[in-house]
Amino acid sequence: MKAGGYEIDIVVQGFPGRSVCHGGLGWSTIVVLRGHGRVALIDVGSFGMRRLLIEGLAARGLTPGDVTDVILTHSHHDHAVNWTLFGRSRIVIGARELDWSVKEPWGETAVPELYMQELQRWPTLHAATDGEKILPGLTAHIAPGHTPGSLVFVLTGHEHDVIFTGDAAKNRAELVSRRTDMTYDAAVSAASIDRIQDLWRRRPGTVVVPGHDLPMVQEDGTCRYLGQREAAIKAWFGDDLESTTEFRLALD
Secondary structure: OOEEEEEEEEEOOOOOOOOOOOOOOOOOOOEEEOOOEEEEEOOOOOOOHHHHHHHHHHOOOOOOOOOOOEOOOOOOHHHHHHHHHHHHEEEEEEEHHHHHHHOOOOOOOOHHHHHHHHHHHOOOEEEEEEOOOOEEOOOEEOOOOOOOOOOOEEEEEOOOEEEEEEEOOHHHHHHOOOOOOOOOHHHHHHHHHHHHHHHHHOOOOOEEEEEOOOOOOEOOOEEEEEEEEEEHHHOOOOOOOOOOEEEOOOOO
């Protein structure tokens, strides 16, 4: 996908689900933007994604040292904890989000406490504000509800825009229903989704990249996915490591 002078790749595909018995699933979307002399990541995933992230960069001829900008939609561990892989990069997070996250009680939320505390004093930190241009063509928009300082990033292209929503709108179901899972205020989240929808409808062909789902476009008021979902789990239920059972987590 191309827009606004950038090549845009999904490095890790997000998944619109939650674990039934074992806590949060946490499979979030990671995107790389290359253009205008920058290599930028939008969100960086959880601990379990480190190998995928490094391998995904390598498949594109990149190393963590090539990344110029890490742009975080919010502070939750499944989107932000791997910023430490990119210590020489500019690390962008919302000013309001960072201030909120370091004041959260330890051990009670999805905020990685020590990582946010360290980020607050990191020399390459950039605390972004609402309406700020983060990169050429890429603008931050405050979208509270999931967290108080969540940011949505809008990339303005020549023919269409691309909107990176983070967890302000985690998946298609939230975008369509205007109801959200994991919000501190349902009305605040609904208002943020209304703003995302306004941005989405502004230009035909605009692509939305949610925090935990495939990219999608709107056609005649209906959301259409772009690409194919890839998700599965292998389990060892037998007596040797070679015997596994695979559960596909994608609709045919």
